[in-house]
Amino acid sequence: MTGQAEKPLRLFILAGEPSGDRIAADLVSRLQARVPLQFAGVGGDALAALGLKSFFDMNELSVMGWADVLPRLPKLLWRARQVARAIIAAKPDVAVLVDSQVFNAIVAKQVHKRASEIPVVLCVAPAVWAWKPERAKALSPKFREILAVLPFEPAFMRGAGGPETSYIGHPATDAFTQRAEVPDTGPLMLLPGSREGELRRHLPLMRDVATALVGHPRVTGFVLPTPRRLKGRVERETSTWPVPVEVITGDERRGEALAASIGAVAVTGTVTLELALAGVPMVTTYVADKGQAKRWVRYKVKYASLPNAILDRDLVSEVLQLEPDPAALVAEVKSLLDAPDVVAAQLAGFSRIRDLMENGAEGEPRVDPAERILRYYPNK
Structure with a gap:
């Protein structure tokens, strides 16, 4: 399954801010060490260093709070449609959307509606443990699974009826x-x-x-x-x-x-x-x-x-x-x-x-994010 595989893993990846860019780059580097990888998407300096040519400047997505979002909402919605169309057209083996919760939820909804066969994975769980826990259930139709970066999130998601969730650690730990x-x-x-x-x-x-x-x-x-x-x-x-x-x-x-x-x-x-x-x-x-x-x-x-x-x-x-x-x-x-x-x-x-x-919390050990994504590799 490693370097001798002929067909590359086709990955679409999106990160909308510096912390997400680092998490995404960590995942990509782990995958590159295991299998031939073909990837496209949106990211910043960390992903660019690994070979990504971003569709547009990642910093367009770096907003927080309605005071920041509302003036840029038309462009954000346009970018979300652009990303969703790119994913649907590319038909990747898997799309991994990192952080940027509101933006990525819009993208995932559009992909699920028009091409539900494409697995969409959310990396970095939304803080449903802090804001509106009932949102956990609403994530399931859009995301096949969640890769969480906080050790308590898998247990919370399971209890709240969210998608399958694994704890993958955080690059900052290393x-x-x-x-x-x-x-x-x-x-x-x-x-x-x-x-x-x-x-x-x-x-x-x-x-x-x-x-x-x-x-x-x-x-x-x-x-x-x-x-x-x-x-x-x-x-x-x-x-x-x-x-x-x-x-x-x-x-x-x-x-x-x-x-x-x-x-x-x-x-x-x-x-x-x-x-x-x-x-x-x-x-x-x-x-x-x-x-x-x-x-x-x-x-x-x-x-x-x-x-x-x-x-x-x-x-x-x-x-x-x-x-x-x-x-x-x-x-x-x-x-x-x-x-x-x-x-x-x-x-x-x-x-x-x-x-x-x-190490992860009791009963929820830390797992390698690349191993979770390789579940979608057709050559596995």
Whole structure:
């Protein structure tokens, strides 16, 4: 079944943001190591490095919240139709849609309606455990199966009546090594997100945090990692801040910052998992648009950050806001920097998270995502 197979596995893959691009690239590289692979779709730098020529710029899909979606809705719907038509025309052995939940749900629905024989797999489960659990059942007609990146999701999906779900781990688990200890002094990482709406809402908040903490005895400076495509924009905005901040890009620089930092202020999202796996104490925050805030209230969301959701307990602070409140966020960050016992508790929790991410939950072991996709390989 390996390199001697004559017929390639024909894969369509789509990723709509940097974290999904990394997950998709991990899957593609695993498949390339096992079988001849022919793939097409939409992705970013990580998939491009493996040979993908994206149909269009992946960043067109990187939106969150209705305030960001509504102005771009006509183009997003047009792109969804374009992708669905491409999948139907290509007749791949399997289509894997990574993250970008709303967009990919539209694509999958159209493919299922017009070509239900094409298996469509969703990689990265929607957060139905947080928002509207009844959505799990609605996923089954559109998706043959789900490849989950959080260890508790297979059991949740099974209980909620969702599609067959397997835990495949997360590339961040192998990409980050947890530190044994936290430095006494060092830079504070600022992580405002990478979507347009997130930057608009969180960069001013990060400015206020940096301004308030510039004299803290443990803080030697501020580092703000950002994707290369955003570096110019972020540098222009931070150049007007009353305190200096170093804007960095690239995995190597990011790794150096993770190793040297005393902590981080981060928007809730995948980055909080990466911080936990690297052993970086954190305070998480999010300034929601009105639509997001209404869903938080309606569905009584228990946890917004992934470390807390994975452990199902309060491990890291969550400062969730509708209107920016810098004072509340600064107070939480100061509490973290000034409380060694809180840092120690976070590090212990991060070790437990790493164990779950590496091995899976009890009864739901981590599986190789390539093996799940090879189920659809006609030469198997």
